[in-house]
Amino acid sequence: MKILVTVGTTRFDSLIKYIDETFADSAIEFTFQIADGKYEPINFPFLLLTLKLTPIIMKVI
Numbered sequence: 001m002k003i004l005v006t007v008g009t010t011r012f013d014s015l016i017k018y019i020d021e022t023f024a025d026s027a028i029e030f031t032f033q034i035a036d037g038k039y040e041p042i043n044f045p046f047l048l049l050t051l052k053l054t055p056i057i058m059k060v061i
Helices: 013-022 056-061
Strands: 004-008 029-033
Touching: 004 013, 029 056
Parallel strands: 004 029
Antiparallel strands: none
C-alpha cells in the first residue's frame, strides 16, 4: 500500500516524525509533503511545498 501524506503549508513535524519512526519497518510505503517543516523523514521519501502534486500523486497510486 502507498500513502501520500500532505500537510499543505502548515508544519506538522510531530505527525511526520511519528509516522516516519513508527512505520519504518512496515510494508506501507509513505511519501511525505512536509511544506516548511523542520523534521526531514529518514525512512521515506519527502518533498517540500509544491503546487504541482499531480505527478507525485500519480507515482503514489
